Amino acid sequence: MMDDHDPTNAASVDAVRRELLDSLDEELEMELEDERLDHLDPAAASDRDGADLDRRLYFRELLRLQHELVRLQDWVQTQKLRVVVVFEGRHSAGKGGVIKRITQRLNPRVCRVAALPAPSERERTQWYFQRYVSHLPAGGEIVLFDRSWYNRAGVERVMGFCTEADVEEFFRSVPAFERMLVRSGIVLVKYWFSITDAEQAFRFRMRIDDPLKQWKLSPMDVESRRRWEDYTRAKEDMLARTHIPEAPWWVVAADDKKRARLNCIGHFLTQIPYAEVPRPAVHLPDRVRHADYERAPIPPEMHVPAIY
Template sequence: MAKPERVERLPKGTYEAELFRLQGELVKLQEWVKVEGARVVVVFEGRDAAGKGSTIKRVAEYLNPRIARIVALPAPTERQRGQWYFQRYTEHFPAAGEIVLFDRSWYNRAGVERVMGFCSKEEYMRFLHQCPIFERLLTEDGILLRKYWFSVSDREQEERFRSRLQDPMRRWKLSPMDLESISRWEEYSRAKDEMFMHTDIPEAPWYVVESEDKRRARINMIAHLISTIPYHEVQRVPLSLPPRPPTSGYRRTPRDMQTFVPDHAGTLPAVAGSAPARSSSPGTSRSKQAGKPDGRKRGPKTDRV
């Protein structure tokens, strides 16, 4: 097993601050896409456990799901296997003003399908011939296509697999196919090299993301993505809350005539070391209490890696 070069882990504080800044830029990019009617397709490919899904999660965290959506397709159905290979992917392409993030893509044919024998040699060779033509058609039509390959060493991949095996909350991420990839490491490497040779074209180049440290990978990928699209901050129409109108005599339905969910939260014991509930003092916003300049709230700390 090859020993990877040691990668210094990005400090958590540095990572959190820069990620939040970049996510703010992604929101600006989203608004530009909506106003300009742009169409953006971002392809995430790479080894199993290379960090594609967690990066996609950070990219989409603050985006409007009506504008930006994630596409992660299951294995093709019998009907789809009888279609033109690219057809089931084009069904999910963006309309004007939309962003689509592909968590794996049509490149399955050049990777897992080739290595595991899920396609014939003729189908594989046809893909290598058609894919550059297909992607040139997309870019000629105005689609902004970005392709990222997340690269991770065999040792780091194995460590992440072991971590998932021991974590009941993430064990679902592992499949027999993932574990099979360990014994086929070099076959996947050769498949990736040949895929790049045929599909790394000027109109749609591949960008490799070093992913030994997931924090660095996320920061580097997002920073690169926004640097490749000439967006600008869109001026929004100023909004203000209107005054509440005087009451018209409406009376709320009595509580005993409605079915409420039980107060499960009220039955929970206090956890040692947890912070007491904070009450907002006059003139103090929740956003200032949370340390966020615009009130946006992060998920649980355990979700940040």
């Protein structure tokens, strides 16, 4: 048992505490970022404050769910499962935020994100699903699609980047394509992040006023505001025609970012039965020391200036 009055033990406890706090800094930074955005438009933000999730509860639940995600990751890796999670929704619906929280504590060699750019000239001449197939997981991998083949039913359709014949062919093909993925053993989970007109307008205004977020607002995003109803019709058609028993859609109420993250992660964990994977005990060996070894000095000009 540790003696709390032992200076050596006290130093060790402090070091452990600092390490744990450091591991939480990334999440804290992201939360402070959300607050900073609200301060850019206090009047609009105040309308949304009444039902805010308690911060302590949010962090406690997020860390609990992330611990479960690590357990799920171990199970996927051990059982050589192949998992695909599709994230769709309007611009600024919060897909990226939940993807960050899912991947935050996971091994990037096991869980990776596929966020494909606009297709190249060559890709436009390929079978539509071809460029997505190359990103599908191997055994022991989880792939999160930050937008997916459903671009054709949403952005491409609304913005006129494809013909209605292309869209109809997509709707004929996608159920068969997804059934084929599921039959091959892939676990396919599809989420639609749903936000209201007013909430999207608020988030767009935040991006317009924030120099750190303006890069997120593309001309296509701006145009999507004008075409809100077109996107709504396209979404309704997509959900109705591609909600199949083998790969159903799950709708995440996303006006409240924190609740959306917790609800989505919590639900995702229910989609794959998993169990604890026993880990062998790890013992650090003593460092080998050689009497004739001397550490070479690093030239001063190679050091990064210690400004902070």
